[in-house]
Amino acid sequence: MSVKLSLSGVRKSFGANEVCRGIDLDVAEGEMVCLIGASGSGKSTLLRCMNLLEPIDDGTIHLDGVDISEPGLDPQPVRQKIGIVFQSYNLFPHMTATENVMLAPRRVRGLSRDALRPRVTELFTRFGLKERMEHYPDQLSGGQQQRVAIIRALAMEPEIMLFDEITSALDPELVGEVLDVLRDLHRQGMTMVLATHEMGFARELADKVCFLDAGRILEQGPPDTLFTAPQEERTKAFLARVI
């Protein structure tokens, strides 16, 4: 399979705090890559660098072989191709679910509401939210809000989806419905990178798991290898703590 997204030597600091210390990572087309690691190890920052929400200090990011990390490059076309879903949903509270989903396709891709309606309805139906389309975010449960956030990102028809601990803020009984959505997307062949604490889920579905430690990918590999026979002491310690 061809490499879709390729990071090499990516560095990112906030002031004196170096959060990514030379990250090399290849994500193949249709692959699901899981980032695991302790809180503060740099998972969120790495994801935000991938769709240029944070400019990187050094290294390169290639999307389909094109360098998208060139300083001064217009990030907007890249962000259309790489969707992201956040831990705290970040829905727009003053818009209904449908308006949340339609805003970017309307403004960025210039599509009309009518043109969007069939596809948006289909997405809501597929993720079990057809009855909730005209609800405002505060009328939805956490799990429903998170699914709307996923639909909102999908409505831009991205080629890659990034998920930043999207189940961490959810009540345990709502986690399942959101993970189902991810399973569904994976089956459809979406290229995905997830920061996650759901080890069971990573083990079940990931093609590749990367253990982040203090801004470095300390160890990566298929889940069977990484979870059962980790090489590094720190990986072992981390897994012993979370599993």
Next chain:
Amino acid sequence: MADTSLDKGAGGAPPAPTRREVYEAGVRKRANRIALISTASVVLALVVLIPLAPGWEDVKRAFFNGRVFAATFPGLLEAFLLNVMIFAWSAPLIALTGLAIALCRDTRSPALFPLKLFGIAYTDIFRGLPVVLVIYIIGFGIPGLGLPRPWNSPYIWGTLALVLVYSAYVAEVIRSGIDSIHQSQRSAAASLGLSERDTMRYVVLPQAIRNVVPANMNLFIALQKDVALLSFIGPVEIFRQAGVYKSLYANFTPYVGAALIFLALTIPATRYADYLMNKQNLARR
């Protein structure tokens, strides 16, 4: 609260009060009684004591003269219409100018830096001056240039003075609203590929403006009162009309009438703004 009424009120009969409810009702009743007694004694003291003051009869005649009040009140109401009109055309101009200035101050693009500078200077200057001074300078200064009709009208320049001053305050309020919108909302918009402009227009501003409605209402209540300052440069609105009546009847009662008219409008408006503010604070918790 919801669950107690659920499991107790199932049969349709009102649920028996819980021990806690009985206790709280008792506390409330006692508090109300104390408040009533203390208020009544203060009012009584005022009613009894004030008329005992040596000058009370003179004050009563000068400020609370029923005959003068009846004769001037309709005229005052009519003059107040002019206040309302000046307010009505100033308010939208102020809202628009305030929004424009807020956006100027918020620009990040270096090409628009002069706009940002302008926004900062504008708000600093007009918040730093007494309203009445701006009204004098503009209201007397510009027509002093000897402009032809209608450009010498005090209405135009008075309105301009109000717009200049009040839009500076409104701009600051809107800007605080913009600042109050969490960065994650901008991140979400940016991640969808929205431009900065669309992010501001569709994501940040609608939320920001909603958040500052109560604060802006308080500004517009203040504006309604400050319209009276235009009387210094000509328009015969209620304050000036009251002055005319005062000279005519050699009596201050028309000012009291004018005060009552202002209060009839501003007290409900202030209460409403407070109510909105409280509601918002509750919702934010």
